[in-house]
Amino acid sequence: MRKFTELEAFAAPLPLDNIDTDKILPGEFLKTVSRAGLGGALFARMRYHDGGAENPAFILNQEPWRSAGILIAGHNFGCGSSREHAPWALIDFGISAIIAKSFADIFYNNCFKNGILPIVLDPEDHDLLLRLVGNSATALVKIDLVSQQIAIAGALTFAFDIEAGRKAALIEGRDEIGETLRHWEQIEAWRRTSASGVPIPAIALSGGLAR
Template sequence: MEEFKTLQGIVAPVDRVNVDTDAIIPKQFLKRIERTGFGQFLFYEWRFDEEGNNNPSFEMNKPRYEGASVLISRANFGCGSSREHAPWAIMDYGFRCVIAPSYADIFYNNCFKNGILPIKLSEEQVEDLFQRTATHEGYEMNVNLENKTITDAYGLHIDFDLDEHRRQFLLQGLDDIGLTLQHDDEITAYEERHSAKLFGQTASV
């Protein structure tokens, strides 16, 4: 998994509360067995009309948000079913950071396992980000996970909180398997001791 230390990127808004995982990645696209390729279906029913053409009224389809890597939204982002395909789609589309006032627990946890930084800010702080995104075309921010700060070119400075264990997951680019492999020497030593004990007992019998 790629390390996350700092991110300088364009911000794209999805100005809706209770964005559920079926809106993030509709169920008809869950047949893929790979983790990649889901980005093209992100927010599919909002991004496209019935003929498959871009929906010009959906925020993310505006040219000013092309290439965005930071997504901002409203409360209870990622609610609904527990599908891990939701963060897969967000990551595959190009977003490395999501900012919202609150998240569904399972979605929040899945983000860290897939290299996405989900930041929780107050309703007032998120509203300010929406205003800045609307005011400045091509609005960018810098997300610094090492210092736990968010800044922009217009005087913004926000300190955000994050559990240290999860912060280290992203800083070091670790998922659950990677974290386990950090203890490879201890695991190998245990297996050798266990094998010696097991086969020693078998031989004595």
Template sequence: MEKFEKLSGIAAPMPLVNIDTDMIIPKQFLKTIKRTGLGVHAFDEMRYLDDGSENPDFVLNKPAYREAQVIVAGDNFGCGSSREHAPWALADFGVKVIVSTSFADIFFNNCFKNGMLPIVLPQEQVDLLMKDAEKGSNARMDVDLEKQEITTSDGEVIKFDIDPFRKRCLLEGLDDIGLTLEKAPAIESFESQAAQSRPWV
């Protein structure tokens, strides 16, 4: 997993509430077990028209937001079924940070396991960031995980909270496999001792 330390990127405003995992990645794209290649299908039903062409009204199809790395969203982002393909699709699209007043628990946890930073803020601060995002590609947001700060295009700084363990995992690029590999010497030592004490196993 890639480390997450700082990000300076375009933020896309997505004020819809209850954006669920089926909206993020519809069920017909859940056949793969690869984490790559799903970005083209992120928000598929909102992003494309019935004839397969792009919906010009969808925010991520607008020229200013095609390279968005931050989504400022409405309440209860990532609700619905517990598909890990949802953060896979967002990450493959290029999204690194999602800001909302609340997230569904499973989606929230899956974000951290896939190198993404979900940030929970009070409504008034989300509203402020939403207005900043509406300025388009000229308004870049800075996210500093070490300092736990978001800086708007106007220079306003917003602090955010994050669990210390999850913060460490993102800063060091540690997913579940990485955390296990940190214990490799202890695991190897245990296995060696077990082989000597119980050679018949």
């Protein structure tokens, strides 16, 4: 998984609540197991007319947001089905961070699994940020994960919270497989002891996978 420490990119305003995973990536694009090319289908029903032409009113079809790396959404972003293709499509398009008032739990977890930073921002800060990025002159946003700061329009900054373990995993580029491999010696010790039929002392596992 790619590392995430900081990001400077255009932020696209999408001020809608309850954007579900079917809006993010419609079901007809779930046949593939490859992530490549899914960015072209991101928000397909909003980005394109029925004939396939771009909808010029949709934010990701406008400059400079056509090359956005950050998305600003409303409440309950990513609700609906648990399809992991939704964050795959966001990544393939180039979205590396999403700022919202709240996220659906499964989608929130899937973001971390795929190297996307989901940020829940204070409602007042969120509304101000949303207004600013709606202007192309102030749409460039910098996110610093280490200091947990969002900077825009020169000196204006917003602080955000993130759980320490998730923050460390993004900074190190460590997914769930990587987390498991960090405890390989404990896993092997457990396997050998379990195979021998010797009871495993509780203390032997206290610093292993549970941490």
